[in-house]
């Protein structure tokens with residue numbers, strides 16, 4: 001029974017809760033048991049069973065009183081990047097050691113207000129910098145999927161690796177993620193779940209530890225598209241505390257899921273056929289095209305000419321913003337402070353604290369970011385990258401102006417890889433994971449990853465759909481049609 005309950009989707013659990021077939025306390029207890037049995041996945045880095053049970057009891061009362069919003073009583077995990085009041089919120093970094101914020105991020109507060117039950121905090125790459133969850137101070141989360149009988153542990157992707165692992169392993173019904181360059185979509189694709197990064201500005205960034213503020217967005221990571229629609233609706237709101245939060249009504253995303261995409265135009269960007277892309281990814285993409293065509297969509301070839309500059313532009317802009325955002329971790333205001341030697345002054349305190357508190361990847365990005373923003377190099381790197389970003393955005397605008405409703409691409413250039421396989425390699429190899437996803441962040445568009453098949457070794461592969469700004473409802477509906485056609489039902493075999 002325990003496992004059956006945790007396997008529920010948000011939609012099925014919502015209906016069962018409302019029908020009185022299950023209580024939130026039962027669902028929550030089942031998840032807490034599953035979490036305790038899955039320490040090998042290292043997905044949850046702080047468990048909050050007391051908070052969970054208290055919220056579950058309150059949710060059951062609301063359900064009994066007949067005033068239950070969609071997420072009421074649904075047990076979820078929260079990525080460690082979200083500040084949660086009184087609960088460790090470390091962005092998986094040593095520098096935030098011991099940090100327990102006194103405030104709650106707007107998104108996690110919205111979820112709590114909607115009755116969602118927080119089970120704990122989820123593992124991630126340090127400050128969301130990475131694609132394998134290996135930069136976490138807690139050690140990596142593990143993908144519940146394995147290659148056939150091979151017992152090599154695989155990455156769940158990153159940076160929202162703990163969220164992906166937990167949802168795929170049915171430790172919780174859904175989880176929050178954040179996506180700066182692919183951090184929701186790549187781990188979703190690596191673990192056979194669904195993840196949507198909404199339009200920039202849809203979810204408030206307030207209370208989410210900042211990485212690259214012009215790119216960061218929160219979004220749901222769920223077992224299917226319907227759940228993504230339900231949870232996204234509960235996460236987003238206009239928030240005066242975030243100046244980039246959109247003052248727009250939040251549509252009923254779930255109501256948009258008709259599966260009818262007849263007459264929609266789907267663009268296939270020529271530039272996303274990357275050199276050296278595995279045949280399996282090409283084949284999956286072709287199948288995706290066919291599925292959408294069979295559902296009545298018109299498939300057209302499109303060109304996004306500046307695509308090849310997206311990755312280098314991202315890896316200038318994101319570190320530049322990170323170097324500025326991370327300047328606040330100085331040993332004075334938050335978390336870790338180094339032990340000082342006699343005679344050390346404030347400069348030594350900053351230097352030692354930051355040297356001890358940050359991991360290698362974070363240091364690399366702070367150094368790159370500081371370099372590209374420095375007086376002599378600002379125009380050559382940062383300003384040029386900003387111009388490239390404008391061109392990438394214009395590429396998408398041109399295509400949408402020609403009547404394209406959504407764009408179909410692979411979500412990742414490969415299936416999940418083995419832990420450690422890329423860790424010490426050239427960092428650019430890790431950055432290549434983001435080739436299909438960073439364009440979407442640079443242009444501020446909504447993008448969703450949907451599981452669409454298995455590779456030869458039995459690992460999940462995902463397709464990405466990119467939509468027009470603010471049209472998540474339409475994008476979710478196209479993703480729903482793709483999901484129905486792909487019929488992806490595979491689950492990882494339980495080994496943990």
Ligand SMILES: NC(=O)C[C@H](N)C(=O)O
Pocket residue numbers: 128129130131158159178179180181182183184211318434
């Ligand atoms: N945060 C993200 O979206 C992950 C991306 N791979 C990065 O390291 O920047």
